[in-house]
Amino acid sequence: MNENIAKVIVLYNGIQTSTEIAKAVGLSPRYVRKIATRFDLDRLPVGARCGNENHSFVSGRRIDRDGYVMITVPGDHPYARPRPGRNGKLMLEHRMIMEQEIGRYLLPSEIVDHRDGLTLHNAPLNLRLFASNGDHLSKTTTGNSKLISKSGRQNIGIRSDRGKEYQPVDIYLRRRKRGDVRLRQILLAALSLGIDSPYLLGTSHHLKKAQIVLSSRSTIEHALAELDQRWVLDLAQ
Structure with missing residues (x-):
């Protein structure tokens, strides 16, 4: 892989514009934009930034389940x-x-x-x-x-298609399907790194779907508490 191309791809995470990326890697903005077009990269528009002001940026950082x-x-x-x-x-x-x-x-x-x-x-x-x-x-x-319990240690490495035979694995798969595993990571990152952290880019639509607004530390803690309660209910099923 061309070293310059690799550097540009890593920087196309929604934190910087094409012009800023070009300056950071010592390339022309035109060449950087060509790389973005060639590899179908999503760029941060001029004027867009992280946190609550960047709700439109989604594709640059795709968060899996x-x-x-x-x-x-x-x-x-x-x-x-x-x-x-x-x-x-x-x-x-x-x-x-x-x-x-x-x-x-x-x-x-x-x-x-x-x-x-x-x-x-x-x-x-x-x-x-x-x-x-x-x-x-x-x-x-x-x-x-x-x-970790003995059964928990035994569950490490179990294939996902056999998950329903094992309650801990089955519960994880259900939480994953609901989007809870992803949501928990988003909330924990917001709590630890701050709601304006660039590492939260691409998460706004997941929060919107869950009807969560990261306005303060207390709102994050409340959302985590509600999620934890839902996970407790999983154990009773």
Whole structure:
């Protein structure tokens, strides 16, 4: 992948305009716009900014149901997800950022996680790389095994198509389908990073659908409390 193209793609996350991106990477605005057109990237219009003033920006940061950010990357990326009928491919933003940090493609077996547990918080310093899922589990989940039930440990790695055989997995899948997993990550990020954080870009339509307005810390805490109560009810079903 061309290094300049990769840099432009990472910066097309709704935080900067095409002109600002061009200045940051030392390229002409025209060339940057050509890259955006070629890979079907969504740019931040001049005058648009983060937080409550940026409700129109959606596509630059696509938030999946698990609460992770998806971005468009060049079509020659060997491990990204194809987009039939459209230019470029899709991949997780935090993996793309880690690739930029280490200067190579990540292997499918390599795992990138978030130090603070916030899946929207894709700052380089918040990401860490593991050689494999086993390595990741040994240094995270396994180290806290006393906090996890025996059945919970056994459920790790269960295929999603067998989820209904296992209540914890089935509950997660139901919450995911409702959009609750994504919504919780949005609310936690707002609580930790602030409602004007650029890492909340692309979340406004999900909040609007849930009829949540991030006007203050108390409103975020109230929304989280309501979501937690709904999750408690899941356990009783």
